[in-house]
Amino acid sequence: MRAAVMRDWQLRVDDLPDPTPGPGQVLTKVLACGICGSDLHLLVHGEESRKLSDELNEGRPADPMAPVMFDPAKDTVMGHEFCCEVIDLGPGCENLKVGDVIVSMPVAFDATGLHGIGFSNAYNGGYAELMVLNELMGIKVPSGLPVDMAALTEPLAVGVHAVAKSRIAGGDAAVVLGLGPVGLACIAELKMRGIGPIVAADFSPKRRALAEQLGADVVVDPRETPAIEAWRRIDGVRPLVIFEAVGVPGMIEQAMRMAPKDARILVVGACMQEDRIHPMLGIGRELNIQFALAYTPAEFGEALTAIADGKVDLSPWLTGKVGVDGVPQAFRDLGDPEQHAKILVVPGL
Amino acid sequence: MRAAVMRDWQLRVDDLPDPTPGPGQVLTKVLACGICGSDLHLLVHGEESRKLSDELNEGRPADPMAPVMFDPAKDTVMGHEFCCEVIDLGPGCENLKVGDVIVSMPVAFDATGLHGIGFSNAYNGGYAELMVLNELMGIKVPSGLPVDMAALTEPLAVGVHAVAKSRIAGGDAAVVLGLGPVGLACIAELKMRGIGPIVAADFSPKRRALAEQLGADVVVDPRETPAIEAWRRIDGVRPLVIFEAVGVPGMIEQAMRMAPKDARILVVGACMQEDRIHPMLGIGRELNIQFALAYTPAEFGEALTAIADGKVDLSPWLTGKVGVDGVPQAFRDLGDPEQHAKILVVPGL
Numbered sequence: 001m002r003a004a005v006m007r008d009w010q011l012r013v014d015d016l017p018d019p020t021p022g023p024g025q026v027l028t029k030v031l032a033c034g035i036c037g038s039d040l041h042l043l044v045h046g047e048e049s050r051k052l053s054d055e056l057n058e059g060r061p062a063d064p065m066a067p068v069m070f071d072p073a074k075d076t077v078m079g080h081e082f083c084c085e086v087i088d089l090g091p092g093c094e095n096l097k098v099g100d101v102i103v104s105m106p107v108a109f110d111a112t113g114l115h116g117i118g119f120s121n122a123y124n125g126g127y128a129e130l131m132v133l134n135e136l137m138g139i140k141v142p143s144g145l146p147v148d149m150a151a152l153t154e155p156l157a158v159g160v161h162a163v164a165k166s167r168i169a170g171g172d173a174a175v176v177l178g179l180g181p182v183g184l185a186c187i188a189e190l191k192m193r194g195i196g197p198i199v200a201a202d203f204s205p206k207r208r209a210l211a212e213q214l215g216a217d218v219v220v221d222p223r224e225t226p227a228i229e230a231w232r233r234i235d236g237v238r239p240l241v242i243f244e245a246v247g248v249p250g251m252i253e254q255a256m257r258m259a260p261k262d263a264r265i266l267v268v269g270a271c272m273q274e275d276r277i278h279p280m281l282g283i284g285r286e287l288n289i290q291f292a293l294a295y296t297p298a299e300f301g302e303a304l305t306a307i308a309d310g311k312v313d314l315s316p317w318l319t320g321k322v323g324v325d326g327v328p329q330a331f332r333d334l335g336d337p338e339q340h341a342k343i344l345v346v347p348g349l
Numbered sequence: 350m351r352a353a354v355m356r357d358w359q360l361r362v363d364d365l366p367d368p369t370p371g372p373g374q375v376l377t378k379v380l381a382c383g384i385c386g387s388d389l390h391l392l393v394h395g396e397e398s399r400k401l402s403d404e405l406n407e408g409r410p411a412d413p414m415a416p417v418m419f420d421p422a423k424d425t426v427m428g429h430e431f432c433c434e435v436i437d438l439g440p441g442c443e444n445l446k447v448g449d450v451i452v453s454m455p456v457a458f459d460a461t462g463l464h465g466i467g468f469s470n471a472y473n474g475g476y477a478e479l480m481v482l483n484e485l486m487g488i489k490v491p492s493g494l495p496v497d498m499a500a501l502t503e504p505l506a507v508g509v510h511a512v513a514k515s516r517i518a519g520g521d522a523a524v525v526l527g528l529g530p531v532g533l534a535c536i537a538e539l540k541m542r543g544i545g546p547i548v549a550a551d552f553s554p555k556r557r558a559l560a561e562q563l564g565a566d567v568v569v570d571p572r573e574t575p576a577i578e579a580w581r582r583i584d585g586v587r588p589l590v591i592f593e594a595v596g597v598p599g600m601i602e603q604a605m606r607m608a609p610k611d612a613r614i615l616v617v618g619a620c621m622q623e624d625r626i627h628p629m630l631g632i633g634r635e636l637n638i639q640f641a642l643a644y645t646p647a648e649f650g651e652a653l654t655a656i657a658d659g660k661v662d663l664s665p666w667l668t669g670k671v672g673v674d675g676v677p678q679a680f681r682d683l684g685d686p687e688q689h690a691k692i693l694v695v696p697g698l
Contacts, residue, residue, distance in 0.1 A: 049629070056606060056630055061581070063610075165635070232410070252628060257405060261412075271628040279601060279620040280398070281405055282640035286514070289638040291631035 002347065003128035004327035006076045009047050013325050016075065019124060019132045021090030022110055026135050028084035031101065032151040032321075033126025033345045037180055038270065039078045039118070040331055046072065049272045067107070067116035079126030079345065080106035080118035081154040083147045084133065093135045102138040103153045105300050109134060127327050129347040139301060142308040148344060149307050152314045155342070157303035158268070159185025161295035166241045166266035168195055173238040175227045176200045176216070176245060177255065179207035181317070181342055182268055183245035184214055188312045191215025197235050201227035204337035213316040228258035245269045249276070252289065256281040264288040317342045323349035351696065352477035353676035355425045358396050362674050365424065368473060368481045370439030371459055375484050380450065381500040381670075382475025382694045383430035386529050387619065388467070389680055395421065398621045416456070416465040428474030428694060429455035429467035430503040432496045433482065442484045451487040452502045454649050458483060476676050478696040488650060491657040498656050500693055501663045506652035507617070508534025510644035515590045515615035517544055522587040524576045525549045525565070526604065527595035528556035530666070530691055531617055533563055535592045537661045540564025546584050550576035553686035562665040577607035594618045598625070601638065605630040613637040666691045672698035 005014045021027045042049075050072070070076045086100045096102065106117035106125065118125030123132060141150040163186055168174060174190050176183050179202035190198050191214065200216035202208055208219035220230045231240065240263045242255045247269025255265045256277060267289060281287070295303075306312050320343040322330045330343045354363045370376045391398075399421070419425045435449040445451065455466035455474065467474025472481060490499040512535055517523060523539050525532050528551035539547050540563065549565035551557055557568035569579045580589065589612045591604045596618025602625060604614045616638060630636070644652075655661050669692040671679045679692045 052627070053629065053633075056627060247628075252626075267628060267631060270632050273627075274625055275628050276623055276625055277601075278401070278405060278622075279596075279616060279624050279640070280402070282616060282638070283619050283642050284402075285640070286642050287640050289631070291628070291634070291636050293632050293635050 001129040002324045023091045025090040027088035031147045033079040034081035074121045077124035082126030083150040101141045104137040153304040157295040157300045159189040160299045162268040162292045163189040165292040176243040178246035350478040351673045372440045374439040376437035377433035380496045382428040388427045423470045426473035428476035431475030432499040450490045453486040502653040506644040506649045508538040509648045511617040511641045512538040514641040525592040532594035610634045
């Protein structure tokens with residue numbers, strides 16, 4: 001099969017052997033798979049992140065539930081935001097049938113352990129024509145829901161989880177820093193929960209326009225108007241949650257500096273480098289910093305249901321489609337926030 | 350009156366004019382006042398902290414509820430852990446009478462605003478013979494409770510608040526890093542709440558012995574046994590809250606490195622310098638960092654009640670007493686954790 005392959009932290013398109021489903025697994029045809037910013041990041045910063053991660057985890061007991069780490073010298077096919085069609089069943093499958101269109105959390109499991117789909121040498125991700133998924137993880141896409149929208153389940157689930165983890169409640173206000181897919185997913189979920197006002201900040205006019213379409217009440221260019229100023233103008237009194245979805249050094253400190261007393265900061269932007277903060281900012285204002293990663297199976301299902309029920313219209317989010325051979329160029333194009341937000345890989349296109 | 354005075358970030362003993370109570374205020378005689386580590390810290394790091402604080406708060410709207418800042422060029426008498434006897438009443442006092450023994454949160458107020466007692470040019474703290482307090486803030490010490498114990502209300506309240514702010518619940522476990530008065534107060538409150546196991550870490554054998562007396566289940570010298578290792582040996586499965594009560598750069602990162610998935614870190618040690626963390630530690634483990642400062646009036650009252658009702662025996666905590674003239678030497682002595690934990694200033698001694 002055709003696949004965009006990462007090897008030695010380089011991306012190339014290649015032909016790989018077709019994968020084979022084991023017991024309890026299904027073989028699927030990829031219908032659409034979103035390109036995630038973390039994949040772009042992994043290519044550029046993966047090697048240093050891996051070293052840092054090894055160093056930070058040194059001496060900790062092994063976690064049997066942690067996904068098996070991929071070997072960067074071997075093939076890894078990324079892509080963890082996929083919608084697929086079942087084309088063959090492994091032994092013992094009982095619930096899915098050939099022709100079913102499904103989404104799945106990007107996790108596979110077998111006797112060797114858990115594997116992060118898209119971050120595994122054993123289970124390729126969706127930048128390929130075929131994938132193997134565990135039947136147990138497959139959720140049938142409600143009929144009538146376009147494949148493109150179903151493929152946005154995973155990135156929306158990140159926002160569903162971040163918002164849940166922030167413990168934001170009715171009557172609270174939100175400031176969202178950074179309007180990449182993660183920040184936009186947070187806005188979509190905040191809006192679905194009826195939270196307001198939502199103030200959103202990003203340098204990019206295109207991203208700010210998307211944030212407005214997804215439900216932000218006020219958008220600002222932080223070079224012109226600090227987000228916290230915009231919040232003070234239209235509210236300034238509600239309990240505030242600041243969502244940090246930029247993920248570069250200095251952003252947590254920025255959020256701490258702008259935070260009013262008792263504010264909560266939900267960090268969902270993954271800064272991979274060392275960062276600096278002034279703890280006295282946290283102490284003086286009794287801030288709370290909650291870090292968030294991924295989502296639960298229930299939240300993944302919730303995201304699919306929200307899209308299928310029309311509670312949220314994510315169509316503005318989609319800005320392009322490429323075939324497998326177009327993945328390397330799409331990675332480059334995504335560097336420009338004016339050009340693209342979410343590109344779908346549609347094998348065969 | 351005799352007082353230990355801070356001027357230009359230097360401590361000296363001097364004679365000051367007696368203070369006069371205004372409307373709704375009482376004049377009191379200081380019976381005992383604990384020396385707090387933050388006072389030692391203020392003398393050494395106050396100037397740089399003030400500059401940093403001004404810089405960090407630049408551009409923020411003024412908070413009318415924030416205490417009036419003291420001018421370091423003028424006299425400031427520190428001491429915010431006091432027990433006093435009422436010796437005169439200002440106009441309009443109705444609830445207290447001469448002879449009442451009281452404690453009070455270290456906050457005074459008048460038409461000019463709020464003042465942090467012990468951090469104010471207008472209201473001297475307890476390193477002096479006399480103090481003015483607002484009648485409204487005075488809480489009568491239950492009869493039979495020794496003055497020395499009543500003076501520990503304030504530092505215990507810091508622990509009551511930190512533990513409340515951590516949202517720790519029955520069934521959770523605690524690791525306490527740093528066994529100065531703040532760490533010890535956290536242990537006392539954790540024990541009163543029936544939380545266990547409590548693992549406590551400090552370099553000082555004397556402080557570890559105190560922690561055991563106040564209720565720690567296991568104490569460790571972190572140079573020999575990491576606190577998290579000790580917790581894993583005796584528990585390792587309960588939801589964990591790590592109390593960071595050291596307050597020097599690097600401790601938040603240390604807490605993040607040792608933290609298991611979903612752990613909460615309660616930062617009650619006030620690190621005044623810039624600090625470094627790896628956000629990816631927080632992201633990967635979905636950590637929560639809650640900063641805590643001071644206490645509420647209800648928590649202050651709760652601390653007094655716990656001491657008075659004998660729910661906690663803080664007597665091991667007290668290691669020395671000095672008169673006002675002995676304050677500068679006591680500040681020096683408190684630098685050695687083997688020698689002292691809490692020294693009380695008893696004017697006239």
